[in-house]
Amino acid sequence: MPPLGLYVHVPFCAAICDYCNFTRGLLDAGLKRRYVEAVRREVGGAGTGRAADTIYFGGGTPSVLEPGEVAAVIDACRRAFAVDAAAEITLEANPESVTVERLAAYRDAGVNRLSFGVQSFRDEELRRLGRVHDAARARGAVAEARRAGFDNVSLDLMLWLPGQSVPDLDDSLEALVGLEPEHASLYLLEIYAGSPLDAAVARAGWSRVPEDGAADMYIHAMERLEAAGYRQYEISNVARPGRESRHNAKYWMDGEWLGFGPAAHSTLGGVRWNNVPATAEYVRRVEAGESAVGSRRALSPRERLEEALFMELRLADGIRLERIRRTYGVDVWKEWGSKLARFEDAGLLEHDDTRLRLTRPGMLLANDVMITFLEAGSTVK
Ligand code: SF4
Numbered sequence: 287m288p289p290l291g292l293y294v295h296v297p298f299c300a301a302i303c304d305y306c307n308f309t310r311g312l313l314d315a316g317l318k319r320r321y322v323e324a325v326r327r328e329v330g331g332a333g334t335g336r337a338a339d340t341i342y343f344g345g346g347t348p349s350v351l352e353p354g355e356v357a358a359v360i361d362a363c364r365r366a367f368a369v370d371a372a373a374e375i376t377l378e379a380n381p382e383s384v385t386v387e388r389l390a391a392y393r394d395a396g397v398n399r400l401s402f403g404v405q406s407f408r409d410e411e412l413r414r415l416g417r418v419h420d421a422a423r424a425r426g427a428v429a430e431a432r433r434a435g436f437d438n439v440s441l442d443l444m445l446w447l448p449g450q451s452v453p454d455l456d457d458s459l460e461a462l463v464g465l466e467p468e469h470a471s472l473y474l475l476e477i478y479a480g481s482p483l484d485a486a487v488a489r490a491g492w493s494r495v496p497e498d499g500a501a502d503m504y505i506h507a508m509e510r511l512e513a514a515g516y517r518q519y520e521i522s523n524v525a526r527p528g529r530e531s532r533h534n535a536k537y538w539m540d541g542e543w544l545g546f547g548p549a550a551h552s553t554l555g556g557v558r559w560n561n562v563p564a565t566a567e568y569v570r571r572v573e574a575g576e577s578a579v580g581s582r583r584a585l586s587p588r589e590r591l592e593e594a595l596f597m598e599l600r601l602a603d604g605i606r607l608e609r610i611r612r613t614y615g616v617d618v619w620k621e622w623g624s625k626l627a628r629f630e631d632a633g634l635l636e637h638d639d640t641r642l643r644l645t646r647p648g649m650l651l652a653n654d655v656m657i658t659f660l661e662a663g664s665t666v667k
């Protein structure tokens with residue numbers, strides 16, 4: 287059996303960003319202490335002794351956890367699972383919450399990969415997003431990570447920000463390239479109706495480039511990073527060779543993982559379950575010895591196939607057709623080729639005997655291609 291990925295959701299943030307749509311809340315020291323104990327208990331109760339080769343602290347803002355708290359959760363994982371000595375252990379961090387001493391202590395705790403939520407290297411844009419840090423702090427955090435001994439650092443950047451032009455984006459791209467992270471994630475900002483950012487955009491009259499412009503920004507950014515030696519390996523992710531996210535690969539490549547903490551979801555043996563989203567309720571349940579699971583269901587073979595196709599299509603290498611044939615008994619091109627041909631004709635998709643993959647312009651329209659897998663009939667139920 288391939289090794290599991292272990293995900294730990296940390297639902298606390300020091301401040302709430304104006305665009306945020308994640309499961310998180312403002313830091314509450316008392317609740318955080320109880321949360322850490324609850325996660326340790328949940329991990330211990332899930333222990334199968336099965337091999338695991340990634341641990342990922344995502345959030346929220348995992349760097350609000352003290353290094354000792356991170357060490358305690360990693361220790362619980364090591365007791366409950368056969369965690370590989372060379373496991374990838376990632377901590378998402380916000381630049382304002384770290385110092386070189388704190389980062390060194392995370393490293394001593396076992397963390398070997400940092401993912402910084404930088405979002406932009408322009409102070410004006412960071413203010414608009416409601417971020418607490420400025421560009422200088424982001425640069426400082428990366429320098430501190432290096433001094434603390436981290437050789438695997440990822441930076442998140444957001445594109446298509448209110449009021450952002452292509453030259454503005456270039457400022458952030460140049461700054462990112464200059465810091466030489468091993469990995470970067472690029473997201474087009476979604477502005478949710480009713481979010482503080484949505485209201486601020488309306489109030490201030492900030493304009494956004496039209497959707498076509500957003501597509502140009504995305505392609506421009508990917509080309510700039512490629513010129514700097516990064517390889518785009520997924521719709522939103524680039525890496526130096528060998529520095530692709532091993533944890534996220536489990537989501538994209540039909541792997542299995544267990545999630546701990548509020549709102550965390552798990553997929554194992556064709557069953558998917560989600561923990562309850564509210565932190566207080568999660569903690570209460572675990573303290574009372576009750577299950578933290580809010581919903582659980584077995585995926586049908588058809589759902590498993592669809593999910594495998596959706597997720598692998600996100601990868602630059604695309605869907606491994608022979609693997610799908612072996613695992614699900616389906617010839618993808620035979621089933622959907624007649625519907626997919628129009629995407630190929632439009633230069634959005636390409637395929638040969640081994641792979642079916644999106645071209646870079648096609649990555650922006652991935653959802654349209656994915657819908658095709660839902661429309662047409664495979665014999666898999
Ligand atoms: S730090 Fe991340 S999770 Fe927390 S409020 Fe900001 S965007 Fe949301």
